[in-house]
Amino acid sequence: METVNQVICEKRSYSRELKSHQHEFGQFLFPLQGSLEIQTKGQEIILNSDYCFYLPPKFDHNYRSMDRNEFLILDIPTHYLPDHTSSMYIQLDKQWASIRYLLLEEARSQENTASLADLTRYVTNKLQISIPPSIDYIHNHFKESIRLETLAKIEHYHPVYYSAWFKKRTGKSPKVYISDLRLKEAKHLLNSTVWSMSKISEELGFENSSSFTRWFVQCEGIAPQNYRMLNNG
Incomplete structure (x- = not known):
């Protein structure tokens, strides 16, 4: 060696x-x-x-x-x-x-x-x-649907090895990392705008406000409408 x-x-x-x-x-x-x-x-x-x-x-x-x-x-x-x-x-x-x-x-x-x-x-x-290219890509496209294969290709990894590399690098799986970015942006939009749930769900790449609401409840244990009211008094 x-x-x-x-x-x-x-x-x-x-x-x-x-x-x-x-x-x-x-x-x-x-x-x-x-x-x-x-x-x-x-x-x-x-x-x-x-x-x-x-x-x-x-x-x-x-x-x-x-x-x-x-x-x-x-x-x-x-x-x-x-x-x-x-x-x-x-x-x-x-x-x-x-x-x-x-x-x-x-x-x-x-x-x-x-x-x-x-x-x-x-x-x-x-x-x-x-910031590795694939993580930079996530930050620019987290509102869209991102395939694991796309991220792996950016780093020239096989998808299985990419997932292991990503978790070692960030402490999270790609799915959780992307979800956390979307959740952070969702909270920001709920707190800083008067946008409707439909507008926010569209902005974050969800099919409709119902799917956005279900996802937000799964992440936070509270509906986005209630989260907005609690944080905006």
């Missing part, structure tokens, strides 16, 4: 040969050119320049590249990492693209190890607060 005692930031390329290993450190992969096939337990992704990928320590994975490729790799010793991290597929938004640029500059210069260490601490902190 591979180990590192200090941060390593460098460019690497990968062959067509399918290789399998794990390492004692965390690793970020930032595609610069081409793509990389990565297989883990329950997850298969093709990593391209729109995303980066984090591999936690002691995490079995297979990998190969079928095209001309170059990647910026950040190997992170465990003392930089929180106690428990999981693999994460991260879209390269402006912030992560800026991080990649700064890491590229560090890889080119290799002069100031202190600045690379500081940047690595920033990256690991951002890792902890980053």
